[in-house]
Amino acid sequence: MAEFDLRFQVPATVTAQAAQRTLYWPTTGTGSYNTPLGPRLGHLGPVRQPNADLFRLAAMVYAADRSVPRQAGRVNWTRRSFELTVPVLGDAESWNSVAHELARLLDFLSGDEWRLTFRRTRLPRESIADNQHRDAERVVLMSGGADSAIGAFLARTHPEPHVLVSHVGATSIFPIQRDVAARIRDLRSTGSVQHHRQVRFTRSQTQPGGHRFRNENSTRTRSFLFLALGLAVASLNDVPLWIPENGFASLNPPLGPDQLGSLSTRTTHPWFLTELSRLARQVGATAEITNPFARQTKGEMFRWLADEIGDDKIAGDFLSATNSCAHTSRRWLGVTAQHHCGTCFGCLVRRASFAAASLPDTSTYVSDSWPNDRVKSQLQNASVLPSIRGFVARGIRVSDIAAMRLPDGYSASEARDLCTRGACELALLT
Template sequence: MNEPFLLSVEPVPAEPTAAADRTFFWNGVGSHPWFASNVGPNLGEFGEVNERNIDFVRIASAVLSADRSVLRSGRLARWNKRDIAIEVDVLSVEPWDSVRAELQELLGFLTGDTWHLAFREQKGAPEQTAVRAVGASRVVLFSGGGDSGVGALLSAHELQGTAKHALVSHYSDKYLPPLQRSLAQQTNALFPGTLADHVQVHHSRGRKTANGNYYRKENSTRSRSLLFLAFGLAVASVNQLPLWIPENGYASINPPLSPNRRGSLSTKTTHPAFLLGVRNIMAKVGRMVTYPTPLQTARKAKCSLR
């Protein structure tokens, strides 16, 4: 097993040691060479987020950061099975220790690798608590892609005149936020008064470590939508709302269309088995989550026709 990575919510040491090259420092809002985020590790910008959801976001952030930092060998579908170890700062260790084996297995299903998880208790600095998604009756994942756009339209059409929804977007590239905002505004223009809030989350591991060395850059990043899901669940947890996950059913199953689209080239984050696994794990740590998948019986073409 390789030396573990660490997601730390502590400040960067004045004189970082060699361990900093395997540490992802997320200790507040800001843009640094090693980490950029417009939310702190206690998610105060979302409101009073449930503690287990805070932990889940931290775990998902650590997974994606490590996933991006360990190179695969081989090409196309002939990639190796990596061995990745991470330690994560959480608010409470005991709940996550109790589901460690299940979570490791679920991550293996997601990325095709072997995962080793460890947790340490570290709360992080206090954060101001914002008020978001006021008046929303549901939260909708909204990447800005076709399925999420259809999902937002369906949700707004269903709620028009009776209730509102909040959209949650995640981005790491600068070109996405204007597109996401424009589509959210257009949806609200078609169904006025249905948008309670649009929460756009900028969150990504940087290019350099706190020591100034470069992280390795792996491009497959099959775990990135796990973080998107975790952010959506965190926003939904504030007022115990359901989270809509708009993804067409064919993409959720994601069968390989050719021999070169197997394994980690095909994402599984909305696969029914994965979503069930997340639901079961969250229930065991004390969080009942509800996430309808309104497009699960549709193909991409049918979604577009809607």
């Protein structure tokens, strides 16, 4: 079992043993994270205390997930075990009362086993910025992907001022996010006030003392960090958070009998969002979360956007400027923030959605023109297209729906209908 604690002061000497078990997040100097944020999140403004506690939990989960490789022998999706001791400024008893349920949520999210213990702590002093967006009545997560871009456009059609929040992990995504926000302002020049806030937060490559982290690239929990960040910003005005994602991917139907899901994140799964919101409210956090596209496929979202804009070419150009690829960090494959691999789940659903919505796709896919045999072999081996073809041929089964954890108010028939529509879009790839 991998054990992690979080400390806010870096000792003069960090041993190799301490570096394996301890994460460091000082208010100044070098720690385990690359970020302008201190542990109180003062850079964001006067964040509500339970929301800052929630974000510290998410930061620990993210760093632990990144630092324990899944590979064991020849099995790349080994179930790992984690035990985290999470420092909270608030009532540790309240957090410990929901620790088991929070751990169960994380099990569902990453496919691992999590154990959480919360301890009350004192945090170092930190400058607290003014609330920059006192007029905001909604916060919208905007990653730079197509779904979040459509969500940001939808928010612009509403009258309320709002904040787009972007998590900056890979610096190459930073300009994509900024460009998408600018394009939305151009497309809806008379829309509501739309602020955009980009926040850098990544795990460092090395620990204090020069000890190098081990590395796991799957990072299924990064989206939980993004969600906690959005809730922290929402807590400034105690307003709702939107996390836009097509409902088909959110339900995460298994592509094959040996897979738990479609290889996309489960952070927007309706059960996950409902349970996280309930548990976060129980400890006093701002936690009203909505997915405005929970009942739509990605192709339906694309078509809605095009109808709103009134021009298929302009809509296609806007969506093509977004990034949906899971492999943008693999530059040696020729996949950058301006390119897509063309073979991962995100790319294939994206391509099917352009086709389903009858929109021009000007995205650059590396798989359309293999740069060399090595890249061709790597991307073909990583392609989920065979699994998608098997999924489409098999069809949506009652057992697929029965295996889903659906919250109250979400019927099995609705889930099956949505998955069937999503499968019809994927059939356009075969």
